[in-house]
Amino acid sequence: MPAVPIVVHRPLATGGRxxxxxxxxxxxxxxxxxxxxxxxxxxxxxxxxxLDDPVWVEWRGGRAHEYGAG
Known part of the structure; x- marks a missing residue:
């Protein structure tokens, strides 16, 4: 399976992804x-x-749509 074009990585300890x-x-x-x-x-x-289409966006580490400090 080819890689998705958009990757949202796990939240940072200081907040944000x-x-x-x-x-x-x-x-x-x-x-x-x-x-x-x-x-x-x-x-x-x-x-x-x-953002909820796994063909376009992969959410890594943590829940999708959550941006707070990990």
Missing amino acids: PVVVRSEIAGLAHSDQDVVDFIRRAGLAFGEDV
Whole structure:
């Protein structure tokens, strides 16, 4: 199975989750809206509904949509 284009990594101890889009570090997200903004800046036009699509987004470590300190 090919890798998904968007990976949201586990929450950091200080809060926020690193986001990688198309193998490039996009930034540190503190909300779903941050992730959507990173996706759009990378040239992909999706809304928040894509965040629950495992074909496009992989949530690693921790629950999806949670950004607090681990």
